[in-house]
Amino acid sequence: MNGEALCIGVDLGTSSVKVCALGANRRVCAEVSRAYEVDAPRPGWREIDPERWWEATCNALDALVAQLRGAPVAAIGVTGQMHTLVPIAIEGSALRPALMWNDVRTASLLDEVRDRLQAADAYESLRSVSTGSAALNLFWMRRVEPELFDRLKCFLIGPDWIVYKLTGVLGTDFCEASTSSLFDTKSRTWSDAARAALGLPEEIFPQIRGSLEIAGDVVSSVHIPQELVGVPVIVGTGDNPAAAYPLGCLTEARSALSLGTSGVLMGVRHARRSGSQGSCQDSQHAADAVFTADVAQDADLPGKTVLFSPHGRHFIELVQGSIQSCGSTRAWLIERICNTKDYAAIDQDIDRVATGRGELMFFPHMSGEKTLFSDPSLRGAFFGLTPETSRADLSLAVMEGIAYGFKQLSECMGIPADTSEPVLVTGGGSKSAIWLQILVDVFGLPMQAAGSVSAGFGAALMAQQAACETTSFSLQGLGDPIEVDPEAHLRHMAAYQKYLGLIEVVRLVSG
Structure with missing residues (x-):
């Protein structure tokens, strides 16, 4: 590795952890x-110790460090x-298995929680x-596991746990x-109204910091490669922003589609507040080019607001x-x-040539749907199966x-509009x-x-930016733009209208 300082990215995925090392030239030189x-x-439950x-993370880091052959590590990013x-738990260990993002055990409590939040404005x-x-998961714990809830010291989100284990910092x-x-995106603090409505004690809420801030240094542990002890770890962020x-x-007002385990559609707007705490100079031009809906009307649109801040001073809103x-x-x-x-x-x-014909249709919401219908009971379905249907037909x-499904999502969320740059597709x-x-x-x-x-690459890059105290980089790793086939587009638009007509049928059958 020629002695250059490297940065490591850790990506805690749904089914695996991926770690990579990034060199000064922004190239991945090792990954595990x-x-x-x-x-x-139980059916619909998803959890993990x-x-x-x-x-798995320690095992992966140990193998990665072995590949680095003594090259120094400047910083670690986690996503x-x-x-x-x-x-x-109060004693610092995990209180119970983590409740996964795709767990639907809380479905029966959703209406009650919504009523409580509405009553609290x-x-x-x-x-x-x-x-x-x-x-909803914390409310479920309070209702169903009260003895465990009483021992709750703090809650974290998945990648926060890895930062905590590396540094001892919550x-x-x-x-x-x-x-x-x-959370209240206007005040950029935990929402007192939501907390009180759900009966959650204030002390269980973790401190919030910017993603590129240093959470702490790697502490010595029998599980951690000694070469990493003392290396700074940034606070990190979720996989989609990473x-x-x-x-x-x-910063470039570009919409993105992520084709991962789940599919995510993201767009960018600058934060609504003005002043030094309320906008990112790099994203002042971002909003109008991406969103068809007026910012003031965003509350009426589906989609979740994601706030991103490198250092807790300037903020960017994703939806x-x-x-x-x-x-x-x-x-x-x-x-x-x-x-x-x-x-x-x-x-x-x-x-x-068969694309967009609409002869065999598939409804994709096999494990419920959050953004469009907020309905965990939805299930997938094929329409138009015949004895001649092949595996290629099913795949198409x-x-x-x-x-x-993404097309419907984009129309309801108001993104992407006619952007000046191609939509990015990752995953x-x-x-x-x-x-x-x-x-x-x-x-x-x-x-x-x-x-x-990847998200791991992004985490490593953020660690590199924090270690070098720089924010300048250019887009890399993109394929050539893929242009629209006008005839195929017309076929798909006809099939899409047919798809929309199937939705109520599926929802009726799903109960």
């Missing part, structure tokens, strides 16, 4: 991943799955609360706080919505139903169904050329793949 299993003790994360709740929390959010960033349904950071989404089942649905079809892991081979079997229908799904073309033709907008730019 370690998988783990998520527990499902946080120590399982920590064991990962958003929303996942980690309750910390906590409208921002009311608009964003859903299964998987910290607000805290979170503005991104994780603002997506908890317990992936957006190196692409310039936070994001999700398709709960995205890459996980494609993996289900190809790996479990088609019994193969050769995604490329199935893509090659698809007749590209799944990709088109998810694309139509594992961006490796599929045919899926990218389908998305382009469904949206009627050019897009660029940025599959090599």
Whole structure:
């Protein structure tokens, strides 16, 4: 490694942790991943012992450091799955298994929580609360596990746990706080109204800091490579802002689609408050180019506001919505139903001329839906199956169904509008050329793949920016823009109207 100081990124994903080392030239010089299993003790429940994360992270870091061959590490950045709740006990250990972002055990309490938030005039929390959010999960713990709740010292979100284990410091960033349904984006503090409405004690709320601030240094541990002891660790952020950071989404007014386990649509606007605490100079031009809706009317639109701040002084607002089942649905079809892991081979079997015909339709919300319908009971469905249906037909229908879901999401959220720059597409799904073309033709907008730019890369880059005290970088790792096929776009628009007509039928059947 020629003795250059490196920065490490840790990405705590749903099914694995990925760590990478970034050189001064912004190139990944080493990377390691370690998988783990998520527990499902009951239908719809998703939880995991946080120590399982920590064991996998330490194992991955140990293997990564071995690859670095003594090269010094300047800083560590941590990112990962958003929303996942980690309750910390008074003695400092994990109080219970972490409640995952895709856990729906709280569905029966959702209406009561909404009523409480509405009665308390906590409208921002009311608009964003859903299964998987910290607000609802904490209320569930208070109601269902009162003895454990009484021992609660503090709650963290998934990647905060890794920062805590590395440094011994409890805290979170503005991104994780603002997506908890317990935050007031206007005052940029925890919402007293939401807290009181749900009966949550003030002392369990962690300190909020900027994502590039130093949380602390790595403390000595039998599990941590000694080469990392004393290395500063930044506060970090959620995986979606971390992936957006190196692409310039936070400063260049670019919308992005993430085709990961879940699918996420993100856009950017500058913060509403004026003055030194309320805007980011780098993003003053960002809002109008991305959003079709007036900022003052955003409260009437679906989508969750995500606040991002490097140092707690300047703020940028993202708005994001999700398709709960995205890459996980494609993996289900190809790996479990088609019994193969050769995604490329199935893509090659698809007749590209057949795209957008609408003969076989797929409704993608296999494990409920948050942003559009806030309905955890929704399930997926195929329409138009025949004895001649092939695995390529099923795969095409799944990709088109998810694309139509994103199209509906973008229309309801008001993004993306006719942007001057192509929409960026990240995540594992961006490796599929045919899926990218389908998305382009469904949206009627050019897009660029940025599959090599991961959340872990973004976390490492943020650590590098913090260590070097610089904020200048340019967009890298983008593919060539993919242009719209006008004929395919017309076919997809007709199929999309058919897709919209199926929604009430599916919701009726789902009960």
